[in-house]
Amino acid sequence: MHNFDYHAPKTLDSALALLRDKEDGKIIAGGMTLLPTLKQRLAAPSDLIDLAALSEMKGVRRDGNGIVIGAMTTHAEVAANGDVQSLIPALSHLAGVIGDPAVRHRGTIGGSVANADPAADYPAAVVGLNATIVTNKRKIAADDFFVSLFETALERDEIITSVRFPIPERAGYEKFRHPASGYAVVGVMVAKFGDKVRVGVTGAAGSAFRASDFEAALEKNFSSEVLLGIAVSPDDLLSDIHCTNEYRAHLVNVMARRAIAAA
Amino acid sequence: MGQFGIGQPLRRKEDPRLLQGRGQYTDDMNVEGQFWGAFLRSPHAHADILSVDLEAARAAPGVKAVYTSADLDADGVPDMPCEVELADLAGAPMWKPMRPILARNRVRFVGECVALVVAQTQAQAREAAELIEINWSPRPSVADAQEALKPGAPLLWPELGQNVPVHWQNKPSTEADAAMAGAAWRVDVNIVNNRLVPAPMEPKAALASWDEQEGKLTLWAPTQGGRKIQANLAKRYLRIAQDKMRVISLDVGGGFGMRGQTYPEYVALVWAAKQIGGAVKWRADRTETFFSDYHGRDQVNEAQMGLDEYGRIVALKIHTLVNLGAYMAENGPRMPIEGGGRIIPCCYHVPHFYFSVKPVFTNTVSTDTYRGAGRPEANFLMERLMDAAAEATGLTRDEVRRRNFITEFPYKTPMGYVIDSGDFARGMDDAMRMAEWDTFEERRAEAYSRGYLRGIGVAAFIEAAGGRAPTEDMRVRAELDGSVTIFSGSHSHGQGHDTVFSQLVNEFLGVEPASVRLVQGDTDVTPRGSIGTFGSRSSMMGGAGIKMSCEKLVAKGVKVAAHLMQSEPDAVTFSQGVFRAGASEMSFTQVAQAAWDATRIPEGMTPGLDEGHNFQREAENFPNGCHVCEVEIDPETGIAEIVRYVAVDDCGAVLNPLIVHGQVYGGVAQGLGQAMIENALYDAEGQFVSATYMDYGMPRAHRMPFIEVGFNTVACRTNPLGVKGAGEAGACGAPPAFIGALVDALRDYGVTHMDMPATPEKIWRAIYGAQFDTQESDGIYAEVT
Structure with a gap:
C-alpha cells in the first residue's frame, strides 16, 4: 500500500469539501474493491475520504411507493431489512448473494453502484428495478447512470447519498456466480410494474444494460416460455478468462427465465 | 488397542x-532491530536487462541496502541447481541450466526475483523497490509446453538450441509396438493435465538473523522439515559449517510439497542478513505467492493402449510432456518419471510398456512437487484409458478393470518398483456397493425425467508413499x-x-x-538425521x-x-x-x-x-483405493453437481481413522479442485492472469460434497507398523472419478473425454455441439445461487 492521508468526515459537506480540496482524493465507501487495489499497489490516491461516519447515509426507509436505501448501507443490512424483504424480496435476495459474508458486512450499496464493476450485482437491480440514484446534487435515472466499464454519470465532486427503488409488482434476480470471486458472470433482474417490464443484466457486458427484446416480449406475456425463442446477440458481450461472450449470451437468456420463475 | x-x-x-x-507462524516472529526485505520482481515473461539504476532506491528513506545479482556474484554466491539426473537412451545426460538467485542479465518468467531491498520497514522496502529503474528489452515468450516444441518457438536457453533438455525413454518402443500391432483393440487418449497453484494459506515468509558473536545464522521459515534447507544454505550458499546454520519452522500453514525447496528468496535473505550483520524479515504477499511458489502438474499426455480379445492389456505407450517452467526446480523433471513412474501403469498388469517423457522449458515459474507429485497425473491417464477400453471392448467399466488388476503380490512394475500388497478388486467392489452402483440407471432415469443428466464414474488408483529419502x-x-x-x-x-x-x-x-510432547522443526534440536x-x-x-x-x-x-x-x-x-x-x-x-x-x-x-x-525403510509403501463419483448436470447451464462421492482407501493399518478421513477429505477437495475449477493460467504474453483468489478457483468447504469413506485395509508387509501413506490418495482418485462420471453423463452427446477443469462452459458446449465459431475460454467454474 502506498502512503495516503486518511479522513473520516462527520458530515456530507465536509466530505465534499475534502473531495474538492484534495488533488487526488478518493472516496472509500466500504472499500471492497478499493482496498485490494491499494494493497496491490495498483492505486495511489493522495487522500482517502471515508464515508463510514456519515450516519445520515445509512439505513433503509419507506418512501411512498418506494424504498430508499442510504448509500452507506451494507449489503447485509439490505438483505436483512424487513421492508426490503417484504416489498422487494428480489432485492433482498440479490444483496444476500453478493460476494461472501465479509464483503456483505463491509461493502455498501453506494460504493458498489459508484464503482460500476461490470460484474457487480447491484447494477442489475438499479437498471432492472428502475432505481433513482440520489446524489448531493441531483437525481439520476437508472438508464442514464451506467456509462461503461467502471464509469458512471457521477461528476468528480458528486457523492451518492441514497438509492431509491420503486416497488415492483413482481421481481426476480438470478445469478450465475463466479466460484472464486462471487461476482456475477451473468446476473439478471426481471421486474414487472403494471404493464411495464424491465430486465436489467449485469456481468455480461462492460456495464449493466436492459434486455429490451426480452422486455417487449414479457410485456405481452410475462412468462419464461416467451423468452425461449429470443436469442441474445453475443456481439457486445464480454469474453475473458472466465468464459466467452457466446456462453454469456446464452446465460442471459437462462438467467432471465429463471429470474421470472423466481419472481 | x-x-x-x-x-x-x-x-x-x-x-x-x-x-x-494460538498457532505460532513465521510471521509471528520478530527480532529486535530487524530490517525488512522486499523483492523487485520481473513484470516481463522474457526480457533482457539492459541496465539497472539503483541510485534512487538506495537513497530512499530507511533503506539499508539494495542487492542485485552483481552483489551475489561479487561474493561468489553460486546459482541454484536442479538435483535430478536423467539421460536419454544413448546415455547422453540431461542438459541442466542453473537459476541465478537474483536474475542476471535476463528474466525468464513473470515474478522472477531481480533485486532485494533491505529497509527499516516493510513499507519502505516496497517503496524503494519500485524506485529501481530497469531498462528492459522484452523478448518473445512462450508459456505452453506444446507451443514451445514448435519450430521457431522462443528459446529459453538458446545455448541448448531447443526447449527440450532431454528425451527420456524407459526403453525402445520396439516390443510395445509389436504387441500393439497384434492387439484386438487399440484405444487412444490425449490429455492436458492442467497446471495448479499450491496456494497455501500461509505465504512464504522468512526471518533471517545473523549472530556475529556466534557466527551463526538462524532462519525462521515455513518448511516441511528444515534439515535439507539448512545443509543447502550453510554449505552451498553461505559457506559456513552446517551447525552454524539453524532453521526453525514453527507452525506451517500448508505444505503440499511446495515447502521443501530452498527457494531463491531464502538464499537471498540469509545472505543479506549475513552481509548486514543483522536480521532481515520478509513475507510474500498473495500475488507473489501465486506466481513465485512452484506450481504443480502441467503435463500433456498422449497414450495408446492395446487389449486382446478378452479385454486384457497387451501394450501401453505413453508420450508425456512436462512443463518445467523457465528453470529446473529441485525436483522438476522428476515428476512424471520418478514421481508418477513409481506407480505407472498403476493398478494394472501391462506386459509391454513404453514410456517417453520430454521435459519442456517455457516462460513460466517452475513446476515441482504438489500433492501427489506425478501420481495424480499417472492415475488420471490410466483411468481415462480404462474407460476408453471399456467403451471399445463393450465390457463394463468395472469388468475391464477387474480383468487387468494386479492380483499377485509382491508385484514388480515395468519401472522396477515392487508393490508389496493390495486387493484392488475388493476395494472397487466395496466402493461400488457403497455407492449403489447397481441401481444407478434408476437414478439416471429419474434425473432425466427432471431434465437433468446423471453420470457415474469409477476410478481405481495407486500411490507410492515414503518419499525419496x-x-x-x-x-x-x-x-x-x-x-x-x-x-x-x-x-x-x-x-x-x-x-x-x-x-x-x-x-x-x-x-x-x-503427557506426550512433540518437538519438531528446529535443526538445533531435532535429531541429526532428520x-x-x-x-x-x-x-x-x-x-x-x-x-x-x-x-x-x-x-x-x-x-x-x-x-x-x-x-x-x-x-x-x-x-x-x-x-x-x-x-x-x-x-x-x-x-x-x-x-x-x-x-x-x-x-x-x-x-x-x-x-x-x-x-x-525396506521399501516404499503403496496406498491404493477406489473412488466412485456421481454427478448431475444441468444441461441449460452446464453446471455439474456432485450428488454422491464414495472413497474406499487401502492405507494399510489405520493409526487414527479421524486423521485419515481428514486426509481423504483434503485430498479429494484438491482433486476436485483440479477437476472442476482450478487453472493456473498464463496468457499469450506470458502474464500470469490467475494470480488472485478472485480469479483462481480454490475449492471451498461449502462446495464440497459429503464424502463417504471406507477402508479396504491390507497391511503393508514392508514396514513395522503395516501402514501405507494416506496424504495424497484423494488427489489421485478424485479427478478420474469426477471426469469419468461427467463423460458418462454426456455419453449420449458423443463425449469420450473432457480436459480439466471441466467448466460449465465446456460441458454446455459438449451438449450443444459445434454450433459456435470460437473455442471455449480456459475458464473457471461458476454456480447459480
Missing part, C-alpha cells in the same frame, strides 16, 4: 491451539515428570503428528497422549522410528526395573505401561524417573530413558 492407542479416533491435540489463534531419525525421551518428549525428524504442517505420534507412544509405553515430511511418509518413517525408539526405551527400562525389583531382566515383562516381575510391578513413569538417578540404576548404565532410532 487401548483407549488412546493405535486405531483410535483420537481428536486432534493441536486443534484447540490452532483454532483459537530412505531414512528418518526420531528420538523419544522419558522425562522426570512422567511425560514423554518426541524429538521428531518428521514434520507436521497440518498432518496431525502431535496426535498420532502421541497415540504411538501410548501404544508402546502406556503414557497418556496428554529428513522431514513429504510423499505421505511420516506414518511409516516417523511412526516406525518412534516404535523402534520405544522398544529401545522398554529394553532399557526392563534392566532398570529388574535392578529396582531385584529380579533378573529375563523375568521382567512390560505391557500397557507396567513392568512386572513376579508379584512386583512398577509403572513406566516410576521406572523412567528412577532411570535418571545414577544411584538407582545398574552399575555402568548411562542414566535416563532417552533413545533414538534412525529408521531405514
Whole structure:
C-alpha cells in the first residue's frame, strides 16, 4: 500500500469539501474493491475520504411507493431489512448473494453502484428495478447512470447519498456466480410494474444494460416460455478468462427465465 | 488397542491451539532491530536487462541496502541447481541450466526475483523497490509446453538450441509396438493435465538473523522439515559449517510439497542478513505467492493402449510432456518419471510398456512437487484409458478393470518398483456397493425425467508413499515428570503428528497422549538425521522410528526395573505401561524417573530413558483405493453437481481413522479442485492472469460434497507398523472419478473425454455441439445461487 492521508468526515459537506480540496482524493465507501487495489499497489490516491461516519447515509426507509436505501448501507443490512424483504424480496435476495459474508458486512450499496464493476450485482437491480440514484446534487435515472466499464454519470465532486427503488409488482434476480470471486458472470433482474417490464443484466457486458427484446416480449406475456425463442446477440458481450461472450449470451437468456420463475 | 492407542479416533491435540489463534507462524516472529526485505520482481515473461539504476532506491528513506545479482556474484554466491539426473537412451545426460538467485542479465518468467531491498520497514522496502529503474528489452515468450516444441518457438536457453533438455525413454518402443500391432483393440487418449497453484494459506515468509558473536545464522521459515534447507544454505550458499546454520519452522500453514525447496528468496535473505550483520524479515504477499511458489502438474499426455480379445492389456505407450517452467526446480523433471513412474501403469498388469517423457522449458515459474507429485497425473491417464477400453471392448467399466488388476503380490512394475500388497478388486467392489452402483440407471432415469443428466464414474488408483529419502531419525525421551518428549525428524504442517505420534507412544509405553510432547522443526534440536515430511511418509518413517525408539526405551527400562525389583531382566515383562516381575510391578513413569538417578540404576548404565532410532525403510509403501463419483448436470447451464462421492482407501493399518478421513477429505477437495475449477493460467504474453483468489478457483468447504469413506485395509508387509501413506490418495482418485462420471453423463452427446477443469462452459458446449465459431475460454467454474 502506498502512503495516503486518511479522513473520516462527520458530515456530507465536509466530505465534499475534502473531495474538492484534495488533488487526488478518493472516496472509500466500504472499500471492497478499493482496498485490494491499494494493497496491490495498483492505486495511489493522495487522500482517502471515508464515508463510514456519515450516519445520515445509512439505513433503509419507506418512501411512498418506494424504498430508499442510504448509500452507506451494507449489503447485509439490505438483505436483512424487513421492508426490503417484504416489498422487494428480489432485492433482498440479490444483496444476500453478493460476494461472501465479509464483503456483505463491509461493502455498501453506494460504493458498489459508484464503482460500476461490470460484474457487480447491484447494477442489475438499479437498471432492472428502475432505481433513482440520489446524489448531493441531483437525481439520476437508472438508464442514464451506467456509462461503461467502471464509469458512471457521477461528476468528480458528486457523492451518492441514497438509492431509491420503486416497488415492483413482481421481481426476480438470478445469478450465475463466479466460484472464486462471487461476482456475477451473468446476473439478471426481471421486474414487472403494471404493464411495464424491465430486465436489467449485469456481468455480461462492460456495464449493466436492459434486455429490451426480452422486455417487449414479457410485456405481452410475462412468462419464461416467451423468452425461449429470443436469442441474445453475443456481439457486445464480454469474453475473458472466465468464459466467452457466446456462453454469456446464452446465460442471459437462462438467467432471465429463471429470474421470472423466481419472481 | 487401548483407549488412546493405535486405531483410535483420537481428536486432534493441536486443534484447540490452532483454532483459537494460538498457532505460532513465521510471521509471528520478530527480532529486535530487524530490517525488512522486499523483492523487485520481473513484470516481463522474457526480457533482457539492459541496465539497472539503483541510485534512487538506495537513497530512499530507511533503506539499508539494495542487492542485485552483481552483489551475489561479487561474493561468489553460486546459482541454484536442479538435483535430478536423467539421460536419454544413448546415455547422453540431461542438459541442466542453473537459476541465478537474483536474475542476471535476463528474466525468464513473470515474478522472477531481480533485486532485494533491505529497509527499516516493510513499507519502505516496497517503496524503494519500485524506485529501481530497469531498462528492459522484452523478448518473445512462450508459456505452453506444446507451443514451445514448435519450430521457431522462443528459446529459453538458446545455448541448448531447443526447449527440450532431454528425451527420456524407459526403453525402445520396439516390443510395445509389436504387441500393439497384434492387439484386438487399440484405444487412444490425449490429455492436458492442467497446471495448479499450491496456494497455501500461509505465504512464504522468512526471518533471517545473523549472530556475529556466534557466527551463526538462524532462519525462521515455513518448511516441511528444515534439515535439507539448512545443509543447502550453510554449505552451498553461505559457506559456513552446517551447525552454524539453524532453521526453525514453527507452525506451517500448508505444505503440499511446495515447502521443501530452498527457494531463491531464502538464499537471498540469509545472505543479506549475513552481509548486514543483522536480521532481515520478509513475507510474500498473495500475488507473489501465486506466481513465485512452484506450481504443480502441467503435463500433456498422449497414450495408446492395446487389449486382446478378452479385454486384457497387451501394450501401453505413453508420450508425456512436462512443463518445467523457465528453470529446473529441485525436483522438476522428476515428476512424471520418478514421481508418477513409481506407480505407472498403476493398478494394472501391462506386459509391454513404453514410456517417453520430454521435459519442456517455457516462460513460466517452475513446476515441482504438489500433492501427489506425478501420481495424480499417472492415475488420471490410466483411468481415462480404462474407460476408453471399456467403451471399445463393450465390457463394463468395472469388468475391464477387474480383468487387468494386479492380483499377485509382491508385484514388480515395468519401472522396477515392487508393490508389496493390495486387493484392488475388493476395494472397487466395496466402493461400488457403497455407492449403489447397481441401481444407478434408476437414478439416471429419474434425473432425466427432471431434465437433468446423471453420470457415474469409477476410478481405481495407486500411490507410492515414503518419499525419496530412505531414512528418518526420531528420538523419544522419558522425562522426570512422567511425560514423554518426541524429538521428531518428521514434520507436521497440518498432518496431525502431535496426535498420532502421541497415540504411538501410548501404544508402546502406556503414557497418556496428554503427557506426550512433540518437538519438531528446529535443526538445533531435532535429531541429526532428520529428513522431514513429504510423499505421505511420516506414518511409516516417523511412526516406525518412534516404535523402534520405544522398544529401545522398554529394553532399557526392563534392566532398570529388574535392578529396582531385584529380579533378573529375563523375568521382567512390560505391557500397557507396567513392568512386572513376579508379584512386583512398577509403572513406566516410576521406572523412567528412577532411570535418571545414577544411584538407582545398574552399575555402568548411562542414566535416563532417552533413545533414538534412525529408521531405514525396506521399501516404499503403496496406498491404493477406489473412488466412485456421481454427478448431475444441468444441461441449460452446464453446471455439474456432485450428488454422491464414495472413497474406499487401502492405507494399510489405520493409526487414527479421524486423521485419515481428514486426509481423504483434503485430498479429494484438491482433486476436485483440479477437476472442476482450478487453472493456473498464463496468457499469450506470458502474464500470469490467475494470480488472485478472485480469479483462481480454490475449492471451498461449502462446495464440497459429503464424502463417504471406507477402508479396504491390507497391511503393508514392508514396514513395522503395516501402514501405507494416506496424504495424497484423494488427489489421485478424485479427478478420474469426477471426469469419468461427467463423460458418462454426456455419453449420449458423443463425449469420450473432457480436459480439466471441466467448466460449465465446456460441458454446455459438449451438449450443444459445434454450433459456435470460437473455442471455449480456459475458464473457471461458476454456480447459480
